[in-house]
Each structure stands twice: as C-alpha cells, then as structure tokens.
Amino acid sequence: MAKVLEVKEISKRFLGLLALHRVSLHLEEGEILAVIGPNGAGKSTLLNVISGLLRPDSGEILLLGENISHLPPEARTHRGLGRAFQIVQPLPELTVRENLLVGALFGKPGLKRKEAEAWVAEVLDLTGLSPRAEALAGELTLLEDKRLELARALATRPRVLLLDEVMAGLRPKEAEEAVALVRRIRDSGVSVLFIEHVMPVVRALADRVVVLDYGEVIAEGAYEEVAQDERVKEAYLGR
Ligand code: ADP
Ligand code: MG
Numbered sequence: 619m620a621k622v623l624e625v626k627e628i629s630k631r632f633l634g635l636l637a638l639h640r641v642s643l644h645l646e647e648g649e650i651l652a653v654i655g656p657n658g659a660g661k662s663t664l665l666n667v668i669s670g671l672l673r674p675d676s677g678e679i680l681l682l683g684e685n686i687s688h689l690p691p692e693a694r695t696h697r698g699l700g701r702a703f704q705i706v707q708p709l710p711e712l713t714v715r716e717n718l719l720v721g722a723l724f725g726k727p728g729l730k731r732k733e734a735e736a737w738v739a740e741v742l743d744l745t746g747l748s749p750r751a752e753a754l755a756g757e758l759t760l761l762e763d764k765r766l767e768l769a770r771a772l773a774t775r776p777r778v779l780l781l782d783e784v785m786a787g788l789r790p791k792e793a794e795e796a797v798a799l800v801r802r803i804r805d806s807g808v809s810v811l812f813i814e815h816v817m818p819v820v821r822a823l824a825d826r827v828v829v830l831d832y833g834e835v836i837a838e839g840a841y842e843e844v845a846q847d848e849r850v851k852e853a854y855l856g857r
Contacts, residue, residue, distance in 0.1 A: 620647045621680075622809045623668070623699075623778050628677030630663055630833075637663045638674070639833045645778060650800065650810045652820045652841075655830035656853055661813045664830070665780050668811075669701045670694045682777060695725055700776025700808075702767045702784050710756030714747055714766055717755050718773040725774025738773060744802060745769040761792045768799060772808070779803065781812035785819050797822050821845075829853070 623645040630638040637660045645651050653661055666672040668679055670691035678687045686694050695701075708717045718741055722734040729737075742748040745765045750758065755766060764784055771779055781800070785793050793816060800823055804810055814820050820827060821841045829837040829844050831853040837844045844850050 622647050622682055624680040626678045628667055628674045630674045637833050641835055643828050645809050645811050647809055650804050650823055650825050652824035652827045653813050659830040660833040661830055665782050695774050698777035700771040700774050701780045702771040708755040708766055712755055713752050714755055715751040718769055721770040721773030741769050741772045776808055779808050779810045783813055785816050793819055
C-alpha cells in the first residue's frame with residue numbers, strides 16, 4: 619500500500635521542554651489512523667507540525683511522497699493536506715454553502731466558480747448538510763457545527779485529512795453519527811489521521827493506533843493491542 623503521509627524523526631522543543639522527540643509514523647492510502655496519548659503527550663504539536671503551523675527543530679514531513687517540510691500551511695493545503703479543528707471556526711455571518719465555497723476556493727486557487735459550486739454540492743451531500751445549506755453558520759447545533767468543520771476541510775479537496783478532537787462534546791449517539799461520517803469520508807478516497815480522547819470513537823474508527831507519551835511513540839498497532847500494552851496503561855494511569 620502507498621504511504622500518503624510520512625512523518626520522519628520529528629523533534630520539537632519549546633524552550634526547555636521536548637514536546638516531540640524523534641517521532642516517526644506514517645499513514646497509508648485509505649487508512650484511518652488514530653494518534654492518542656495523555657494530556658500534554660504532544661498530539662496537537664504533532665498535527666501543527668504536519669500542517670505547517672509549527673516548524674520542527676528537525677525531521678521531515680512527506681505528503682504523497684513529496685517533502686513538504688519547507689512549505690507554509692496554505693501550500694500544504696493546495697497539495698492535498700486538509701485539517702479540521704476542535705474549536706470550530708467558520709464564518710458565522712455566511713451560510714453553510716458560502717463557508718464551503720470559501721474553503722473550496724482557498725483549497726484550489728484558480729478553481730472555476732462553477733466547479734467550486736459543484737464540488738460544494740457534493741460535500742454538502744456527503745456530510746449530510748444539504749438541508750442546512752442556506753442556514754447561517756452561526757445558527758447551527760453542535761453536531762451540525764462538527765459536520766460543517768469536517769465539510770470545510772473536505773471542501774479543500776484533501777487527499778489526507780487531519781482531525782484534532784472533532785468529536786469533543788458530542789453525546790454518544792451524535793459521536794456514532796460522526797464516526798459514520800468519517801467512514802464515508804474515507805470511503806470517498808480520503809486518508810484520515812485523527813487525534814481523539816473519546817476511546818469508544820478510537821475503537822470504532824481506527825484501523826491502527828499510535829500512542830504518544832512525553833513526545834515519544836510508545837506503542838503502535840490495532841486498538842485491542844495497544845489497549846493491552848503495559849506502557850500504554852501506565853502512561854494513562856500515571857497522569
Ligand atoms: P497534547 O495535544 O497531547 O495534549 P500538546 O502538543 O498540546 O499535547 O503539548 C505537548 C507539550 O508541549 C505540553 O507539555 C505543552 O505544555 C507544551 N506546549 C505545547 N505548545 C506549547 C507552546 N506553544 N509553548 C510552550 N509549550 C508548549
Ligand atoms: Mg491537544
């Protein structure tokens with residue numbers, strides 16, 4: 619299987635603190651990979667380094683085989699790296715459809731308006747937001763907000779999608795719907811790397827799990843394997 623994303627020996631220091639220490643991992647085409655770990659393990663720092671919001675001190679990021687380490691975040695987006703945030707940040711005065719159009723035009727500069735509109739219609743359909751297309755983004759329910767955040771990331775036409783705790787705050791039934799949506803996104807041809815605290819979501823969604831603790835990868839494998847790992851149990855108990 620092809621590796622769509624490769625993280626190679628990434629280290630990142632904040633003053634005295636080593637937030638990431640030679641972290642290596644990869645994402646395969648069509649895979650859903652979870653990155654978990656206790657608070658402060660370095661998960662958000664890792665996503666920020668992958669998306670280009672933070673420069674690592676050393677190491678490389680490869681997207682679809684290309685070294686993107688030197689590129690700013692927008693250029694990474696243009697090359698197929700999408701990102702959704704825990705704190706949803708749509709433009710509240712715009713409709714759902716308009717928010718997605720902004721995402722589509724940002725993701726692929728030079729995209730014709732007609733093409734962008736057609737793509738947005740597909741994203742609305744995939745994410746179940748079509749009935750809410752003309753609603754203002756500021757008027758959505760929490761679950762609709764999460765859908766919109768995923769839809770905005772999808773609007774940029776990613777090959778690889780990074781999700782940072784997008785299930786936070788959802789009730790179990792809503793989280794189930796969100797899990798189904800992420801599966802549909804994967805089935806549409808997008809590989810997914812997600813950070814998540816909600817363990818039932820990790821178990822339901824992840825093909826493979828990577829565990830971080832104090833900035834290092836301490837375990838990797840199927841959910842059932844890493845859940846039984848002594849170092850993983852200790853990491854969660856020790857915090
Ligand atoms: P996680 O997302 O796994 O909870 P983070 O990546 O947010 O962990 O943080 C990893 C470590 O780096 C923590 O100890 C955190 O306090 C520290 N850290 C994160 N961002 C910064 C920053 N901008 N400046 C200084 N320290 C930071
Ligand atoms: Mg975090």
